[in-house]
Amino acid sequence: MDSIPTIQLANDHTAIETLLEIQRNDPKKKKLRSKEFVIDDGKMTWRSWTMREQIYKKKNNGLSTQARGLFTTTVGSQHVVAVRGYDKFFNVLEVESTQWPDLMSKTRGPYEVTAKENGCIIFITALSKTKLVVTSKHSLPDPQDDPTAHGGVGYRWMIKHLESVSKTEADLASWIYDKKLTLVAELCDDQFEEHVLAYNEKESGLYLHGINYNTTLLHTLPSATVQQVAEHFGFHRTEFVKLETMEQVRKLSDEIEETGEFQGRPIEGVVIRCKRDEKDFFFKIKNDHYLLFREYREITKALLDVDKDTNQVSVKADVKPRCEYEKSIYYVSWVRERIVDHPEWFQDYKKNKGIIDVRERFERFWQTADLKQLKGDPVCGIAQAKR
Known part of the structure; x- marks a missing residue:
């Protein structure tokens, strides 16, 4: 605790002024936008920055910081950072920098693998x-x-x-x-x-x-x-393990893909922290099981219509979700029917309540039921199946 150093922070005024200049020259907000918040009983103003997701993927994106989650303020005449998330x-x-050959050749350990809650x-x-x-x-x-x-x-x-x-x-x-x-x-x-x-x-x-x-x-x-x-x-x-080589990281990635777990528990994925060009560098390994469950959630929200006045639940008839996973094709058919015959399961779904219950009900159906119980051809209910 006491050994954590107080470092000499960089002068961030110019970097923040660059963000302001980008914003001034970007009225359609194609790169970034910001919003001001008055805090401390009106004594201070903090500015929150939101960069467009795709901008980060460009090598030379013109941004003076790669932070995702950034609040700035002024002290005297100088812009300073008030809150700083990760890059x-x-x-x-x-992306190119997270291809395995690039990771093997351009990063340096030790590799800290942390659970992604x-x-x-x-x-x-x-x-x-x-x-x-x-x-x-x-x-x-x-x-x-x-x-x-x-x-x-x-x-x-x-x-x-x-x-x-x-x-x-x-x-x-x-x-x-x-x-x-x-x-x-x-x-x-x-x-x-x-x-x-x-x-x-x-x-x-x-x-x-x-x-x-x-x-x-x-x-x-x-x-x-x-x-x-x-x-x-x-x-x-937050639990973590330290690995010495990228080969060990790749082996762990294969294990997560197979089991959907890290250190014996289901997780969203893991984040790996290491060095690249002698700077802090992060990348992540997503759990495919988690991505499937997230697709269920997004499919349900796309299909679901909840009347704001009556809270009545119905299916959006003209919506055909896009499915990345073959299992999701059957989920689309199943959830359409459940919205009709069990609307009470979905009344608070768009408020992020009942998501886990609905998914677990489908998983039980998948394990025990005959898929022929589903009405019609499941493929007709989707936009495209990529897998």
Whole structure:
């Protein structure tokens, strides 16, 4: 804890001014956009930056930072970073830099493989030595503990975690403030919002998985240090393993593809942290089982129509979802029928409730039922099947 260095941060004024210039010259917001939030009882203004997803994939995209999750403000006449997420990182095989030959030849270990928890990202930083600010990727809640906002729920969980180890907001704030850090955590709380994988009451809360310095160039702390901080302040730890070679990473990737698990539990995937050109570099390995379950969710939301006034549930007749997975073709037919004969399962689906229950019902059907029970030809109900 005390050994974490306070580093000399880069002068980020020019980099942030470059973002502002791009925005001024990009009225159609093809590259990026930003939004201002007034905080600290009107004393400060923070600007949240949102870059277009496809821009990150371009080698020379013109951005002065590759941060995904960035808030900036001004101190005097200088622009500074207030909140700093990770650099945007990609799945294996998704871009040139994450092809296996490129990873083999251009990255350096050790390779820290961390579990990718299945929730929404939360940032925690210090406004002063006594006050913390908790945000989602692009938004600040108002009030800070707003129970309907991701950042607000994150703040409430943070207070619970601190209380569990007899600490206060000021204890964490004073530690963050001096070092100018952003804590990066995953909010996993099915009572607030379901995603794809289930978290019971004991597993719910904030999983601390990163600590970044507040500067435009990514400078992140090792996973072992992150775990120590999590334990000290009462957060859930994010599990990781350290591998020495990319060959070991690839073997692990094959195991995840086969089992859908990491260290004995279902996961969304894993994030690998290493060095490239002597800088911090991340890439991820997605779990195909998870991607299938996520496709179920997106298919259901595409097909589902819920009347805002009456809450009546129906099927959008003119929608034909696109399926990447063969099993999803049958899910389309099954879920169309269930929306009709069991509308109560779907009344809160678009509020991210009931996602796991519906999926598990289909999985039980898949294991025990005759697919001929499905009406008509399943292929007729989809736009295209790629697999």
